[in-house]
Amino acid sequence: MKSILTQTQIKLTVKRLAHQILENHLNLENTVLIGIQPRGIFLSDRIVDELKTLLPAEKIFYGKLDITFYRDDIRNELKIANATHIPFSTAGKKIIIIDDVLWTGRTIRSALDALLDFGRPLKVELCVLIDRRFSRELPIQADYVGRAIDTFSSQKVFVRWKENNEVDEVVLA
Amino acid sequence: MRLSSKHLLGIKDLSRDDIGLILSTANQFKEVLQRPVKKVPSLRDITIVNLFFENSTRTRFSFELAERRLSADVLNFAANTSSAAKGETLLDTVNNILSMKVDMVVMRHSASGAPHFLAKHIPAAIVNAGDGINEHPTQALLDAYSMQEKTGRLEGLKVAIIGDITHSRVALSNIYLLKKMGAEVMLAGPPTLIPKYIKEAFGVHVTYNIKDALQWCDVANVLRIQLERQNQPLFSSLREYNLAYGIKRSLLDNLKKEIVIMHPGPINRGVELDSDVADGPYSIILNQVENGVAVRMAALYLLSPKTE
Numbered sequence: 001m002k003s004i005l006t007q008t009q010i011k012l013t014v015k016r017l018a019h020q021i022l023e024n025h026l027n028l029e030n031t032v033l034i035g036i037q038p039r040g041i042f043l044s045d046r047i048v049d050e051l052k053t054l055l056p057a058e059k060i061f062y063g064k065l066d067i068t069f070y071r072d073d074i075r076n077e078l079k080i081a082n083a084t085h086i087p088f089s090t091a092g093k094k095i096i097i098i099d100d101v102l103w104t105g106r107t108i109r110s111a112l113d114a115l116l117d118f119g120r121p122l123k124v125e126l127c128v129l130i131d132r133r134f135s136r137e138l139p140i141q142a143d144y145v146g147r148a149i150d151t152f153s154s155q156k157v158f159v160r161w162k163e164n165n166e167v168d169e170v171v172l173a
Numbered sequence: 174m175r176l177s178s179k180h181l182l183g184i185k186d187l188s189r190d191d192i193g194l195i196l197s198t199a200n201q202f203k204e205v206l207q208r209p210v211k212k213v214p215s216l217r218d219i220t221i222v223n224l225f226f227e228n229s230t231r232t233r234f235s236f237e238l239a240e241r242r243l244s245a246d247v248l249n250f251a252a253n254t255s256s257a258a259k260g261e262t263l264l265d266t267v268n269n270i271l272s273m274k275v276d277m278v279v280m281r282h283s284a285s286g287a288p289h290f291l292a293k294h295i296p297a298a299i300v301n302a303g304d305g306i307n308e309h310p311t312q313a314l315l316d317a318y319s320m321q322e323k324t325g326r327l328e329g330l331k332v333a334i335i336g337d338i339t340h341s342r343v344a345l346s347n348i349y350l351l352k353k354m355g356a357e358v359m360l361a362g363p364p365t366l367i368p369k370y371i372k373e374a375f376g377v378h379v380t381y382n383i384k385d386a387l388q389w390c391d392v393a394n395v396l397r398i399q400l401e402r403q404n405q406p407l408f409s410s411l412r413e414y415n416l417a418y419g420i421k422r423s424l425l426d427n428l429k430k431e432i433v434i435m436h437p438g439p440i441n442r443g444v445e446l447d448s449d450v451a452d453g454p455y456s457i458i459l460n461q462v463e464n465g466v467a468v469r470m471a472a473l474y475l476l477s478p479k480t481e
Binding site: 034066068069070074075076077078079080081082083084085089113114116117118119 | 174176190194197200201204205208209210212213214215217384474475479480
């Protein structure tokens with residue numbers, strides 16, 4: 001068990017990611033934040049909370065996307081779908097996809113497919129807490145990265161949140 | 174995560190967990206149907222044949238739409254325009270279709286047990302779209318989904334099933350499902366159309382007075398009089414049936430409580446249901462039809478075969 005991020009580091013990292021998003025977008029009028037179900041939601045909830053304190057007057061477009069029906073391994077194993085909730089049009093908007101760990105890139109590939117079904121976006125960016133470098137199976141990279149780490153594929157990254165595990169931490173096992 | 178059964182032959186074979194999984198998955202598909210592109214690629218490598226040996230509008234369209242919304246390839250078969258009319262057996266027909274690499278079979282047949290027979294002889298997953306007077310599982314699932322959506326629960330819900338219980342596969346599937354999910358069931362209709370020992374067999378209430386049933390229930394599922402399955406007169410006339418057992422607006426207004434009216438269609442207007450009830454504020458009949466697509470998507474998705 002090796003610690004990657006502690007509670008304090010996660011707090012600072014979330015703040016930094018929110019600031020970096022604002023740095024690039026200035027305001028969020030034409031921007032949509034999409035958390036990936038189920039585990040990306042813990043991160044996206046916090047980033048959205050941070051953005052709300054930074055821009056209290058602005059309306060933030062925040063949705064949740066489940067990619068189960070778009071998986072490329074659906075024929076090997078059926079997964080239980082979670083709720084998708086995107087109660088606005090994403091056509092012509094700048095989308096920021098938010099997920100906890102970027103590894104093979106296959107989840108994000110599915111998410112890109114799914115998002116096209118909600119309208120043609122102007123641009124799509126990716127924000128992740130952990131980037132497992134050099135292990136991609138598809139040409140996908142993140143625009144906002146909490147921490148980039150080098151791992152063997154046999155290793156596992158656990159992102160734990162207060163909401164489901166009493167403590168905020170990222171460990172490598 | 175999968176259903177405990179390879180086929181969907183009837184609610185009888187499903188566990189409570191299976192039913193819960195289908196209903197919760199249907200919720201996610203209902204959201205898909207609100208999107209600008211109402212389609213997901215989940216079943217794009219799957220071919221499904223719809224075998225309808227008996228007439229249908231709603232169920233056939235609903236299944237076909239569900240299959241297309243899942244991106245499956247769809248073959249349609251209607252008995253009257255096929256070689257079944259030349260005397261080909263059911264098993265021969267199905268085996269010939271399956272040899273063209275078809276993965277799943279949706280079948281409606283006038284003989285009770287036809288899909289169960291098929292399940293013993295063919296490798297493909299079978300979804301029963303109604304077999305004779307036995308079961309119509311996807312109708313019961315969409316009814317349950319609609320009840321849950323409207324009232325927020327199934328556990329403890331009081332459901333009256335009114336009309337031709339004997340000849341109704343919808344009634345039997347509904348009874349199985351509602352009992353498994355903890356709802357209370359009351360059957361109401363003329364004594365000639367309610368099987369004698371059904372009360373003991375299923376632990377349901379029975380009444381021959383629809384006013385009592387309406388007063389008791391939260392939801393009334395009104396069934397069609399299935400004249401095509403009755404080979405002897407079981408009540409004097411349709412007009413008399415309507416007078417004694419038809420659901421009228423005045424009956425509902427006098428209840429002084431919330432009630433939900435459902436019907437699996439097709440409606441015989443002025444027989445089991447008057448028009449001002451079918452089109453009125455108590456009715457969720459068209460919501461049932463809408464939910465049917467999402468529920469069938471869920472069933473097909475959860476039964477879709479694994480690659481070996």
